[in-house]
Amino acid sequence: MLRNAFVFETRRPLGSAASLPVRLGVETFGTLSEARDNAVLVCHYLTGTSHVAGEGGWWADLVGPNAPVDTNRFFVVSMNSFSNVQANDSRFVTTGPDTLDDDGTALGDTFPAWTLADLFETQCELLHFLKLDRWHAVIGPSFGGMQALQWAARAPHLAPRIAAIACSPYAGVVIRGTFGPLLREVARLGDVREALRLVSLFGLGADGLHATFGVPDADFESYLSERAATASLPHLIDLVRAIETHDLREVAPLGVLAETWREAGTRLLTVNVRGDLFFPVDEARDFTRVTREANVRHEHVEIDSTLGHLACVAETHAFAPHLQTLLTS
Numbered sequence: 001m002l003r004n005a006f007v008f009e010t011r012r013p014l015g016s017a018a019s020l021p022v023r024l025g026v027e028t029f030g031t032l033s034e035a036r037d038n039a040v041l042v043c044h045y046l047t048g049t050s051h052v053a054g055e056g057g058w059w060a061d062l063v064g065p066n067a068p069v070d071t072n073r074f075f076v077v078s079m080n081s082f083s084n085v086q087a088n089d090s091r092f093v094t095t096g097p098d099t100l101d102d103d104g105t106a107l108g109d110t111f112p113a114w115t116l117a118d119l120f121e122t123q124c125e126l127l128h129f130l131k132l133d134r135w136h137a138v139i140g141p142s143f144g145g146m147q148a149l150q151w152a153a154r155a156p157h158l159a160p161r162i163a164a165i166a167c168s169p170y171a172g173v174v175i176r177g178t179f180g181p182l183l184r185e186v187a188r189l190g191d192v193r194e195a196l197r198l199v200s201l202f203g204l205g206a207d208g209l210h211a212t213f214g215v216p217d218a219d220f221e222s223y224l225s226e227r228a229a230t231a232s233l234p235h236l237i238d239l240v241r242a243i244e245t246h247d248l249r250e251v252a253p254l255g256v257l258a259e260t261w262r263e264a265g266t267r268l269l270t271v272n273v274r275g276d277l278f279f280p281v282d283e284a285r286d287f288t289r290v291t292r293e294a295n296v297r298h299e300h301v302e303i304d305s306t307l308g309h310l311a312c313v314a315e316t317h318a319f320a321p322h323l324q325t326l327l328t329s
Contacts, residue, residue, distance in 0.1 A: 001064055003054055005027045006026055007023050007024070007025055007026070008023070008024050008026050009021070012122065012125070014114050015115070016113065020095075023093055024080045024094060024122070027051060027052070027053075027077075028076065029052070029054065029063065029064070029071045029075075030073075036131065036133065039076075039132050040074045040137045040138075041135050041151075041159075042144070043081075043140030043144035045058070045141050045142035046085065046240075047231065048144070048313075049080055049091075049092045050080045051092070059313065061316050062320060068327075077130070080094045081119055082114050082238075083234075083236075084096065084235060085232060085235050086230050097232075097235060098232050098235060099111070106234075116146060116147065116245060116246050119150075119242075120147070120150045123151075135159050136161065138151040138161075140164070141166050141312035142165070142166050145167030145270075146167050146171075146246045150246070153252070156266045163269040163323050165270075165319060166272060166309055167279055169249070169254065169283070170246060171243055171245070172280065174279070175278060179202055179278065180243075191228075195233055196236075203308065204309070207306045208305075208308045208310060212307070261291065268296060269300075269301070270300045271300075271301045271302075271312070271322065272302050273309060273312065275308055277308055277309060279309070301322050
């Protein structure tokens, strides 16, 4: 599988800042067709990175040669978000609170309060940089699914196929009213390990934690220490703050968006995990009801998993056939 990596550099408005230099790592997998019409943007989850495929890739079972997202057929593109959590891993380039200013001081709290709209616009710049007319599809799990839905809402003509796995059209009461506030309280300890402990609880749930770490030779504390070695607490806090701004209804009412998707021929795939502690399935069911009333081509799938929310990364076989159908039809 052909893999390339580069740093996308631009200067753009961000949050309240009139202009800010931005550097974000990008990885591509596969080959762009002569018609330049086979590019799939894969957006990463909360603690994920651009390294979606290949050895150590977080969706390696799903993306690769002869995989459901077949890199023999598709040109897969993945870019780190602003405030990528893995900021202390030199392999992954991002711009966020840990970025140094001209004086060599971390931007910290002065880093602009960006939103998913800012990330979408930067991904648009990447699309043009790659000299693409549009994406074949935009897909992703969790935070990545939110990004995919932002493409559907803001530029359906540039993303005719959308796969949003384990997410919702808006950040609901769990994220805004519980997870976000709890994470900020835990962050007061100044220990990224404890913040990741909370992320793990919400991501796996009690059954998932027991299934993953309640077995011989599984050490949750060692796992947290290993993850903490490359994770940035300021970036984690800032990324969750940005996630809390996700709401397609701020672009347009869902009914209006659905009519736009029907007229544009947009194809949607949503997958939700029953028992997900981040995204209650009723949020997705209500969304599906709106799109189906508008005759949008929308397939909604619900799965069960002991691993809760993290099934979107760890149990891709549960939805792989649906994603493959979306991409190839």
